[in-house]
Amino acid sequence: MRRILVVELLGGFGDVLLALPAIHALARSHPAAELTVLTFTPGDVLLAHDPLVARVVATSDHTDGVPRTVVEAELDAAERAGRAYDLVVTTTTYDGIGELCAARAPRAVTNLWRSPPVDELIDRRFVRLLVEDGLVDPRFVDEPPTVTLTETEWSAARDRLPNFSPSDHLSGGQRARSSPVVLVPGSGMRVKEWPAERWVALAARAAAGGHPVLTAGAAGSEPVPGTTLLPPGSLRELAANLAVVGEAGGVVVGGDTGPVRLATAVGARAVALFGPTVAGRYGLDPRSGSSLQGLPGCEVRRPLAISEQECWWSARCPLTGDAPACLADLPVDRVAAVVLASRVHPEASP
Template sequence: MTSSAVHNILFIELLGGIGDVLIALSAIQALARSHSQAQMTVLTLPPGGKLLESDPLITCVVYADRNNPRKSVEKLLASQNFDLIVSDTNYDGIEQVIQQSGALHCVTNLWREPPTNQLVSDRFIQILLAEKVIHRQAIAKIYLQLPLLKQQRAQAALCHYPRPLVFLIPDAGMSIKRWNPINFITLGKALRQAYGATLLIPVGADVEQATTIADGIGNNAYIFPRGELVDLAAALACASLIIAADTGPARIAAALNIPTIALFGPSWYGRYRQLQPHINLQGYPQCPERNPSNFTEQSCWYSGICPLQQRWENCVDDISPLDVFAAAESFLGVWGE
């Protein structure tokens, strides 16, 4: 598909997770680079879309109604004409709406035939190459552009904390992905003792969880108050290390080139891992219930209960604090000398 034929591009990302936006970003940026004269619009959901508003490659971010995303797609397509539409979303008949839009080219199933150990983001790129809607030279490592003022405010707010500054992120959208708070407490104490680390625990959906962890660690551990997503991203950009489950904040940190240790449980690190030098730890890799192609089909995903008779509540807890501490040493060793 020649760039001269493409004037308006629409990328539809309505899966709902912050991490989903980051996974799609490599495809979005490759499309924009491949058609540098075109207008790039992204239809997505808050709060993840807020991370895209400062991206110089994106012309416009449009927010869908979370309660009726299909209607939002229909409304946007009725109001604007697009030459190229790419979507990672095909539930609720959205794929059919796109196909009937009259766009010159539509790519509506980026999840087709996923290989077990190929990164989802790489699979998206591979499909777009096969569809001839991006150029190979337009493929690059993703970058996350944050507003300068947000960065400056975060730096001013965090500059007085002793280094290393480590964010422990216990929250996750699904309970089955959360690492036990006792593990975070044990790890936090060990990092403080070995490296004199300052531990910041962002408040997510569960205020009590973050408070319990900070109180359990004691000295040098502080709550990071809940606020706007971009403010959290700016704070993460100031960190020495991020430790989190396979969640949006882990992907934000990695996209900002902040050393990240991601803890995987029901999701398969072969498809969702962060690239080196970041470290990915997989809980119970031999799980017979795991479906690497679609972990949402596993019985544990929505129930939040592991069906196996094991010593832990979920397979993330198969990763011990000692395992994570050993991984952290490669990033924090300079502070232990």
């Protein structure tokens, strides 16, 4: 096998991270092959400097019909150059993309979503199915999600976050001497967000123990009261910042969002709060994170058809008419216990 194309056009950069173990397992199983990934921006930048990915093709256009056109154009270009793909693996089947890939490659995998159970992590399942299909060596079935950073990126992030010792009113103006907690309160979807007052309470718990508490957010956004805004920047700068958090023994906590998943891919511990989505499928790799499910018995939840779930398409919780009941089911005490237990306490520097 000489050339492999992986098509990942589901949406956010969190979807790229879900596919990453499969991408790496394919590359490791076929070390002589050139592996290309076709995906959306901004997730494409997470594959920059990845030693297992030879090439990345990216599009920012989500308009109906355009993603398929981009896939077709890539297949056409490869054939014209005499470098047709021997294998195409796609996580994406909408708009006939699955059929297109199957028709244009000698070998194609277009059914990675087939017959999913409710209690198998999606990223693990992708790899396992490729093993069953004979395309991944079983030695790589436990491939972790890993984003590669350069030494320059590490160095710049260490300069941005020199000591994780911000002074604020929650710690009485004293310099914290322990590993950091990074809060990720936003998600882009109201039904995936923990109540604002609980973030404030969680920040107070961590700060009371002498821990620096930061909020990850866009430039100009307001941090959780009593916390410091994590230096904003590009997606790769965020990845490097979170890597330094991990290096300091810190933990990242937030909803079912890309930044929380990204933290685990750069070596930080993470705690994810799951509401509408099912932790059994979308949860973090337990080797690097904890996944807390709110309201496990929710009668509205559709574990195998999230896009058909009422709260998902209506952007409101049908049980409360507003804020998500599932996330309200996660009390501060429970979240704080897991967050603080997830922390590694490095020796204090003089």
